Amino acid sequence: MLELRQVDVYYGNIQALYDLSLEIEAGEIITLIGANGAGKSTTLMAISGILVPRRGEILFKDQEILGIAPNLLVQMGISQVPEGRHIFPALTVSENLDMGAFLRRDKKGIEDDRAYIYELFPILKQRRNQPGGNLSGGEQQMLAISRALMARPQLLLLDEPSMGLAPLITRQIFEIIKKINKEQHTTIFLVEQNANLALQVADRGYVLENGRITMQDRAELLLANPDIQRAYLGI
Amino acid sequence: MSTEPILSVRGLTMEFGGIRALDKLDLQIYPGQIAALIGPNGAGKTTFFNCLTGIYMPTAGELHLSPPEQPGRRLNGLKPNQVTEAGLARTFQNIRLFPGMTVLENVMIGRHCRTKAKIFGAILRNPGTRKEEKETVDISMALLAKVGLADVADEFARNLPYGAQRRLEIARALATEPLLLLLDEPAAGMNPQETQNLTSLIRNIRDEGLSILLIEHDMKLVMSLSDYIFVVDYGRKIAEGTSEEVRINPVVIKAYLGEEVEYA
């Protein structure tokens, strides 16, 4: 589905990713774990086309997508829940959801999805006419995830979806991730600090250290790996 | 604990238009305590901090801070900077550093309310000012060392990774010499390893005599650190007690923790 080959990404003159290669099969859930500043968010931004790698190739469904404008990538089926939520602060909750479905034209489908999301997160329904900027941190996170779901992506990039969420909701979010992966066959690329949970839902995992992939394996093997346990699982 | 509470809040209510984010909240924090405030998303925790620190004007309620030398200082109606001067310092849920300033400068800003150099002092650079300036740098560097950021002191704050930014916010808040430190989700965006480091950092800070009130969704951190926990939901306090008491409280489990909790 998605393949990164030897990608280098820079911020100005500072290199953030080194020779990064990874791939995701259609229908898979993979996770990328790594310490703060390892370059996880950078990787997602490069896939979404916001950052343009200086070197390397990115293929989506066997098509080279490097240099394609971010909005076209959304059209091709890549959606992202960015780090820091990025809610449109002056749009209401409901309008934020509309923006998620910006490229869709099936009115009916949009309404169904909206209803589905209000079912998942009743608090959003309560707050639907309130500006997104007024929501609490966790509510915003729910809104950000919902907004990405509204696009019905083929590939969903999630950057720390559980950040700031109450334990109950966190678990709920991971259920939803599994569910849409199963029911809608959405491929999922999950970046998560809560590596424990992430590896539990993921099929495979990559470990990123200082901008380099240092390990990759099946999720359950990574979970069992003592190095990983010490460094990322806090066991 | 039998001493006077360092912070006491009575009947705190905050309304936004029709939404009641806080509803007659009462709570006391005693010196030397690490207290935690937990609750579902949108329960009003951050709003509580905002009311305490003068960023929002509460609809009703009494806020008192009791520094040893000036017991019962009323916080209502103070401006944010006066609250900080009175001895309350905070971090923000959405990090708010001074991104275009260096790490060291960020901490030095925290010293602002504890120093006094005026314009003329700054221009003339008299010995008093120079001494004060040196102290500011020394104290700030010491704080950076404490949170493990001394070697990036000259980096721009915006270039730090997320976790480091959170620690920098703590150092900056400490620089204001607070009596009570308010931390809003300090562990958000940290991996378990980093969270462990944070845990010991917070404990160290307490051991130096500060009181701490923290908001956090990472139950492992909350349970292992807190001396006392307040649980809020819909702006109301639904439970309080030690971690053991709270953990098994069915109301808390239902509203917040969910079933099958297993936290060390």
Added chain:
Amino acid sequence: AATPIKIGVAGAHSGDLASYGLPTLKGAQLVVKDVNAKGGVKGSPIELVLVDDQCKPEAAANLATKLVSDGVKAVVGHICSGPTKAALPIYRDAKIVAIAPSATTPELTQSGEYKLFFRTIASDDRQARTMVDFILNKLAAKKVAILHDKGDYGLGLANYSKQFIEESKQAEVVLFEGITVGQVDFSAVIQKIKRSNADVVIFGGYHPEASKLVSQMRKKRINTTFVSDDGIKDEAFIKVAGKDAEGVYATGPTDTSQNPITLEYREKFKKLEGTDPGSFFDNGVAATLAIINALEKAKSFDAEDVAAALRSEKVDTPFGEISFDEHGDPVGIGFNMFVVKDGHYHTAE
């Protein structure tokens, strides 16, 4: 060849006020071309040093020192009164004669501070006097509305007009207002004129504002007589205002359009630029002719001598034969009232 004699030409040559400065510049160039063709002054050719002050006082002061360090013998300029005020102390200290084609503030000459300053235009008070006499005696005005553009020139004229009218006790000033230059719409002030029941409007200022005012007044069917100053006595005013210009009065130097010198230079200008010269062209030509004449006749090029020559020697200019009084004001430039009829200015009876 003999070393050229330098004469500075200072004024607004670019920017939005260029239309007041460029005619003088062109006039000076045309005159100098003729003079040089005839062998120059006392055998030396004239060289013009052009400086563009954009009617900004501080630029004028800087450029005045430039002219001084360039060693000019005299300056034709400046165009606006403010820059002239800023530059004159420098010319005075450096002992250089300046002759302005269009700076009209009375105090420039009347203060007696600048003995080396001359001008080829009547000062505001004389112009206001002409205007007031005309509206009181010829138009028999009883109620007068006075407007101005808040500028040095316009406000000066408005103030003198008000003073003269009040002194005469023959009429009453019913409105005294400053309007904002460049404003998109003057209807409020026009309603105010209407309400004041004035039978004459005096406007101190320049033609763009005047034509807007007149057009908008006429559009609102307000036919109050409109009287203004030299700043609108310009064909451009008539062309912009079109039929609304009919019947508008403006003061200006006595009509000398049949004067051979006037004809000659206007013709030359037209040949060069393809258009009629703008305002103050005649004044610029006159100033240049006067200064060159004085340089020719003076004992030496010392400022005192040149100034003395300006005062004593008569010179033929587009305004006829003129000289200068002890203050530096022109003698021989008459002032008249003109009226627009059939798309042209005619001397008003």
Added chain:
Amino acid sequence: MDVITLKDCRKALIAALWFMFLTFPLLVIKVNTTENLVIWRWHNLLYVGVAAGSASLLTSIFRGLHDRKREQQRHQEKVIHISLTERFFSNPVVSRPVLAAGALFFLIFPLLFSTYQVNIMTTALMYVVLGLGLNIVVGVAGLLNLGYVAFYAVGAYTYALLNMHFGVGFWVALPLGGIMAALFGILLGFPVLRLRGDYLAIVTLGFGEIILLVLKNWAEFSQGPGGISNISRPGFFGMEMSMATTLNYQYYLTIAMVLLTIFVINRLQNSRIGRALFALREDEIACQAMGIDKTTIKLTAFALGATWAGLAGVLFAAKNAYVNPDSFTFLESAMILCIVVLGGMGSIVGVIIGALILILLPEYLRAFSDYRMLAFGALLVIMMVFRPQGIVANIRRSYHKKDSAP
């Protein structure tokens, strides 16, 4: 990789055609409605086409070369790229002699050049003071002020009026002008305390206009548009001075003023107050949460910035011996703002360079007379496009390394 690719050529062609279309009515047809004339200037179309095409090609080539250089650098593994200016200022061996040479140049400037040159240099230096003052407000505290020239006017009129009515001399008026301007700064500061960003900009612009209008209309007070002339020039122990000496004296006076400004502002920036101002720019709420009183610090910023404008104003009145409202229009504020941004916000050296370029350049562009302002406008755009952070990007001081050095 070729220097010019086919794609570049196509781009150039499109650019040429587009600009020919764009400029068609204005450049080709010239109407004179007063004369009812229409002149067709088809040749202009050709010029525009050629110019736009070659400009496009040149940018492509430039960009190509730039990319190639970058490519090479990458292969050389980690050439740490530090900007030239940064390298310059961080290396005292290079920067000290250059700075010393610069200082010497300014010191002997009047000996080398004509009085006119000295005079415009004096003007430019006055703008350095203005730029540095505005820099406190805009560059350091981040409060966009579009009416800065009002304070300049306050200073100038303070001296002019005091001199006219009471014969107050330059040296007495200088501090008074600064103080008056500071008071006006606070006066403006109060109502705008709650405003943010560009709301502030428009209010300050309005404030500038109000001051200007009062100066123009309230003739009893300010002498109206006619202005005030014959202001005493600065004295030097009552000595009589010739024209040239006066100008030179004023030059050195201004130099002294610039040095004082640099000294004070440099110290201020690196002080408790300066840091608070920076913090205000970065994040107002966090700033308050750190115990900084927003009200005081904002007013301080306005007052500090205004003071320098006031001082420069007194200097201006003394230099020209004449003031009128025309010197204090919005364009003047815009010019000072351009100095600050073009030079590099928050950087003292940048502001100095910015002022020298923006004030001296139009003087030397006078040769192009008509095209001068056209070129000036284009230059502002081009400079911003190629160097948006300004000529000298601001470098923050490192405190602790310096303190730990012997």
Added chain:
Amino acid sequence: MEYFLELVFSGLTRGSIYALIALGYTMVYGIIGLINFAHGEIYMIGAFTALIIATVLNMYGLPLPAILILASVAAIIWSAAYGFTVERLAYRPLRGAPRLSPLISAIGMSIFLQNYVMLAQTPNFLPFPALIPDLPFLNRFTSMVGTTDLAILLVTAIVMILLTLMIKFTRTGKAMRATSQDRTMAFLVGVNVDTVISVTFITGSSLAAIGGVLIASHIGQINFYIGFIAGIKAFTAAVLGGIGSIPGAVLGSFVLGLTESFATGYVSSAYEDVFAFSLLVLILIFRPAGLLGRATIEKV
């Protein structure tokens, strides 16, 4: 009473003149947060283009309504083209640059365009043909409202309504709002941010062109400098109404126009701008985000 009404109409005329320019200001500001100082120049270019085309067509003897329409269309086309080009050349490369850099670029553009038109055409005022014919039935009211005043009022009202509807309900409108709030995120939901910004400039510039034709007909003369002064006032009006808000720009313009009109009518026109700006300060003290502007939500 009649005097009062006359002042009201005079204020409304002036207000709608400001509004036509203010709308473009507010749109551009709303989307990229830039005070587009060159916007006044776009309006001026619109007026000049109309003048040029009208004069040429007049020589070919076309009837007045045809000239009016063709000249307006030409003005819109070229103003839009200039607006588009200015954004591409002077603002787009500056995305992500420090906040004030585009402002300086805009000031530079403004100076450039003024001088460009001055050099290409003339520094002098040119009479602008009366393109809008006088409607006879209005004769009875001419002391209050003339044909051009009425035309300007009507056009302003129509334009405001259309724009508001567009921004509220169309996809482009939604994309504009999203882009203005968070450009990265707009990209991430599939908005073509570059196109949206270009469309905004084109729309704003077209409005300025319409304004140029109407206002120039009203004043009866133009030169290269008209854009600057009108631009500053229009910008003030946009801020007064709450910058970024379409109805706000119109309301702000009317408030400003009426204030100036009453200030002139009942006090003195010498200080009309003082009144205008004092009102601005006063309103902003009580409503820091302008009359209809929503206070920026800052949740901490």
